[in-house]
Amino acid sequence: MANLVELIESYLKKLLEETDEIEIQRKELANHFACVPSQINYVLQTRFSIERGYIIESRRGGGGYIRITKLHLHRPEDMSMILEQGIGEAISQDHASALVHRLVERNLITLREAKLLQKAVSQDILNACMFGETYLRASLLKALLLVIMQPSFQNDQNGKEK
Amino acid sequence: MANLVELIESYLKKLLEETDEIEIQRKELANHFACVPSQINYVLQTRFSIERGYIIESRRGGGGYIRITKLHLHRPEDMSMILEQGIGEAISQDHASALVHRLVERNLITLREAKLLQKAVSQDILNACMFGETYLRASLLKALLLVIMQPSFQNDQNGKEK
DNA sequence: AGAGTAAAGGTCAGTAATGGTCAAAAAGAC
DNA sequence: GTCTTTTTGACCATTACTGACCTTTACTCT
Numbered sequence: 374m375a376n377l378v379e380l381i382e383s384y385l386k387k388l389l390e391e392t393d394e395i396e397i398q399r400k401e402l403a404n405h406f407a408c409v410p411s412q413i414n415y416v417l418q419t420r421f422s423i424e425r426g427y428i429i430e431s432r433r434g435g436g437g438y439i440r441i442t443k444l445h446l447h448r449p450e451d452m453s454m455i456l457e458q459g460i461g462e463a464i465s466q467d468h469a470s471a472l473v474h475r476l477v478e479r480n481l482i483t484l485r486e487a488k489l490l491q492k493a494v495s496q497d498i499l500n501a502c503m504f505g506e507t508y509l510r511a512s513l514l515k516a517l518l519l520v521i522m523q524p525s526f527q528n529d530q531n532g533k534e535k
Numbered sequence: 536m537a538n539l540v541e542l543i544e545s546y547l548k549k550l551l552e553e554t555d556e557i558e559i560q561r562k563e564l565a566n567h568f569a570c571v572p573s574q575i576n577y578v579l580q581t582r583f584s585i586e587r588g589y590i591i592e593s594r595r596g597g598g599g600y601i602r603i604t605k606l607h608l609h610r611p612e613d614m615s616m617i618l619e620q621g622i623g624e625a626i627s628q629d630h631a632s633a634l635v636h637r638l639v640e641r642n643l644i645t646l647r648e649a650k651l652l653q654k655a656v657s658q659d660i661l662n663a664c665m666f667g668e669t670y671l672r673a674s675l676l677k678a679l680l681l682v683i684m685q686p687s688f689q690n691d692q693n694g695k696e697k
Numbered sequence: 698a699g700a701g702t703a704a705a706g707g708t709c710a711g712t713a714a715t716g717g718t719c720a721a722a723a724a725g726a727c
Numbered sequence: 728g729t730c731t732t733t734t735t736g737a738c739c740a741t742t743a744c745t746g747a748c749c750t751t752t753a754c755t756c757t
Contacts, residue, residue, distance in 0.1 A: 376725095378733065399716055409735050414717065419732085423681060434742020436538035437715040444681070456677050463669035469676055476680075486683055489648075493655055493679060494672045502664045502671060507625035509664060510656045514631050515618050517652055518644075540743060561706055571745050576707070581742085596752020599705035700756090707750070714743075723734070 377408055382420045385441065393443045399431075417441070469494040492520050543568055543575070544582040547603065555605045561593075579603070586633030588641065631656040647683075654682050 381402070388395045403410040421427035421441055431439040459472055470491060477487045492498065493513065501512035543564070550557045565572040583589040583603055593601040621634055632653060639649045654660065655675065663674035 376733070400714085410716075411718080411736075412734060415733070428681070431716060432742075433714090433716040433740065435714045436541070436743070437741085439716075455680065460673050460677050462673055463667070464673040464676065465669055466672065469672055472676070482680075482683055486651075489651060490676065490679055493675050499668045499671060502668055505625070506661045506664055507627060509661060510628065510631055511622050511624055511626040513655050514626065514634070514652065515622050517655060518618065518638075538743070562704090572706075573708080573746075574744060577743070593706060594752075595704090595706040595750065597704045597754070599752075601706075698757105701754100702756100703752100703754080705750100705752075708748085710745105710747095712743100712745075715741080717740075718738085720737100721735085723732100725732070726730085727728100 377406060377412060378416050378419065381406055381413065381416045385416070385421070389441065389443050393445065394440060396438045396440045398437070399439055413439070464494075466494060466496055466499075488520050489517055492516050539568060539570055539574060540578050540581065543578045547578070547583070551603065551605055555607070556602060558600045558602045560599070561601055575601070584633065586630055586637065588637040626656075628656060628658055650682050651679055654678050 384406075385395070385397075399410050399413045403413055406412070417429050417439070421429060423444075426444040428442040428444060429439065430442070431437070455472070455476075460469075464472075473482075473487050473490045473494075476482045477484055482490070493516075495516075498509075498512055498516055501509040546568075547557070547559075561572050561575045565575050568574070579591050579601070583591060588606040590604040590606060591601065592604070593599070622631075626634075635644075635649050635652045635656075638644045639646055644652075655678075657678075660671075660674055660678055663671040
């Protein structure tokens, strides 16, 4: 355990035993371990990646921070299986659609969430890809908002439709 | 919450819980928080922008004031306004993000939904656009699933975090 | 009225405080 | 000795804060 990366890793994991989410300051932590700030990024990239079940968010500037969130996957095995084998690097609409459908059946996601996902991966949205990024963003945002605002969901946040 | 900007922001938002419109004096407020007056402008510009649903009016000279008015976008009929004028045919990430933020503040969507939307319109996802449609679809699906599976949402479908 | 002055608020560029990236060097593993 | 992992540092990007200088409005004095 002589490695800095492991020292910092275990330090952060200790903090994460208490709560699911911690906020640190890169400079401060680097100072604590007497290393360069970018070492912290290395730790985060190699030990707190999405594959390992963490989500990193951060903000620069005065009062900046790095937030580490621990994922509590319902069934972690399922999740990594889904992401790696079920989806992979590229996926067709049919396969994506079928996958989402299965997730609902297994109660891993709600119907409401399923509809959002279905819309996000649908042909009509992705076609906007050709017109550029901001165009795609606008299409996506509008379509997803419309799904959210569907009347049947208004008083039915969990999406258990009828 | 060490940031001045956040302190002032929450102070003003607290006042805005009561009414839709408040009037302040720049110098007085700056004095209250022991900062330079232009700091107030910074807060207004970054936290009470139009995208976030506020209108700022002011008047200089003796008896001058700054008025902050909260915009109302409750009802679904306002939704079409948001879609057409607030989004349009193309939208930047910053604007999309501010819009989503504002929808949460007005309780039009839950935090959970907001995080999904934020991820959907985020740079890292849309970059996948270049690699083709099926690639983008895979990135989108994976990222959104991870958002759904975040711990803070497990027993908190309405997303009222903290 | 008009001039002068006091009392607001506005702008903008510069500085400070963070965090991010990337490639090269150093250290370990086999 | 070669390959992988770790560590470092130079350079970049973003957000917050400050201060000097500018504009507008109200009030007062003649």
